Amino acid sequence: MDKWTYTILDIIFFAPLIIPVLIYRKLILKRWKFILASGLFGFLLFFIIDLPATKWGAWQFDYSKTLGPIFGKSVIEELIWTILVCMTVALMIEIFINKSMKEKTIKALKWILGIINKHNIPYQISGGFAAKLYGSSRELNDIDIDIPEESFGLILEEVRPFITYGPDHYVDGKWDNLLMTLKYFDQEIDISGAYKMRISTLKRNDWYYLDNNLNNTNEINYQGMKLKVISPEKLLRYKKELDGDHQLTDIKAIEEYIKIETSSK
């Protein structure tokens, strides 16, 4: 087995990876760009750091125990090792982020929806989280919830310790609405007034009211919770007025969702 020794070592130590790969295959498919980019980074890293290491004599190989292809004084098995290590670290990063993001989002959602439902306030989830529920793969920044303007007073006392902004009239280049921002254990939640919410057009030369209707929402099951979510069509319409790469990711996912929904009908 002499020339296969390093290959066998790599196989033995990386074979168990198949278990998390199978368990998290959906996550891997969703994040394939990052996993692939990490592999590519590993490939480059090998030439940047491994070649000087072996050239300077930090460690040396017994070439009779490697397959043959040599780069400088390093070997192909080392290249494969570097690529696999980078992809493994990328997978660990994805699993960790996925788990911790989910945990804090669920915790915050349960808390805020508990308060909203206690007061029988109609609501809808919109923004990036709604896009995520419709399949967007981008990382969540905050949870956007729209409620009637007159209902802010009902929840104010209970959420007061977590307020970081408002409730106040908020205007920037894109939005004009009643807004209250909360931070609940590191999860940001934006509560917006649903009926007097204006958005500016993509060219930023005009404003219009969003036709929110909190009695006509989509119900989506998420982690055992029944969430009232803005319809994909309405979400898509206002997402198209916003700019940024993450909006494009959302738009693509929502369009895909609508396409599948339409074809299944």
Place this chain on the structure above:
Amino acid sequence: MLNNLPYLFWLSIFVFLPSILIWAIYWNFLKKYFRLFVFITIFAFVWGIFFDIVGSSLWHIWFYTHNLNLYFLGLPLEEYLILLFLPQELAAILLLIRKKIYG
């Protein structure tokens, strides 16, 4: 140092120095992932020791010549340093790549 202690020199140039720079520049972003760094470092350290013991001490695929000559379980001190510091460096760079891709 390059002639006498190439491994330590290499660690300084390719692991310690870049790590210090990355953490200094991106501290606010990276500190959010503290638990991830702890987990990856512990996991990679344990996995790496076994990998090195088999690959170097038992199967003699690679070996070390110029080092501080401080050996534990058949591995030089420099190897423990790489196992402790390289995984966090990789994780930091990959987190930055991920940020670039997904925002």
